[in-house]
Amino acid sequence: AQTVTQSQPEMSVQEAETVTLSCTYDTSESDYYLFWYKQPPSRQMILVIRQEAYKQQNATENRFSVNFQKAAKSFSLKISDSQLGDAAMYFCAYRGSFSGAGSYQLTFGKGTKLSVIP
C-alpha cells in the first residue's frame, strides 16, 4: 500500500520569506500523481499544485513550486514570498495511475501546519 509521510507537523516563516515543506512517499508504481492541498481555517481543501510522475519538469504555480525527486520518492513544496494568507494546513497527497475503483483513492500525509509571521 502507498504511504505518504510529512515529517514536519508544524513550520513557521516570516512574511516575504521562502519556506519548504517536505513530503516523501512509498510506492511500487512507476506512474502516479502527486498533489499539495492547502486547508486554511475556512476548512476548504484547495489544490495548490499537481505533479505527474512521468514528467521530469517540476511543476510551478506562481509563488508555489515543487522539487520532485522520483528516485528518492520526494515531493517538497516551496512557497516563495510568503504571505499571511498562506497560513494553513498543507497536505501532500498521492494518487496511483491504476484503473478501476482503486484509482479514485487519494492517500494523504498527516499534514504540516504553516504559520506566517508578520
Next chain:
Amino acid sequence: DTEVTQTPKHLVMGMTNKKSLKCEQHMGHRAMYWYKQKAKKPPELMFVYSYEKLSINESVPSRFSPECPNSSLLNLHLHALQPEDSALYLCASSQGAGRYGYTFGSGTRLTVV
C-alpha cells in the same frame, strides 16, 4: 461555476435524529466523494460515486447512507449517529478519476450530542 457547495455548514444532532448532508457541483464532474476529517487529521475516504453509481464504500457503518440522485448532487443521510462521528464532512468531485485533482467543498461541521 467551479465550486462544490455543501449544506449545511454546521449541524448539531442528537443520537436519535435523522439528518442529511447535501453536496452540489455544476462542473460536469462525474465522480463525487464523501470524506470524514477529524481535528488535526487528514481526510479519510468514505464513499465514491462514479457516474451516479457507488464505486467505493470504505467499510463505513450503515448509520451513514450515501445517495447520488443525479450527476450534480450527492447526499449523505445520517441516522443514529454516535458522538465519535462528530467531525468535518467534506464533499469533493473530480473530472474522471481525479488525475487532475479533486475540487473540495468547505465541509459540514457535524456535532453529535
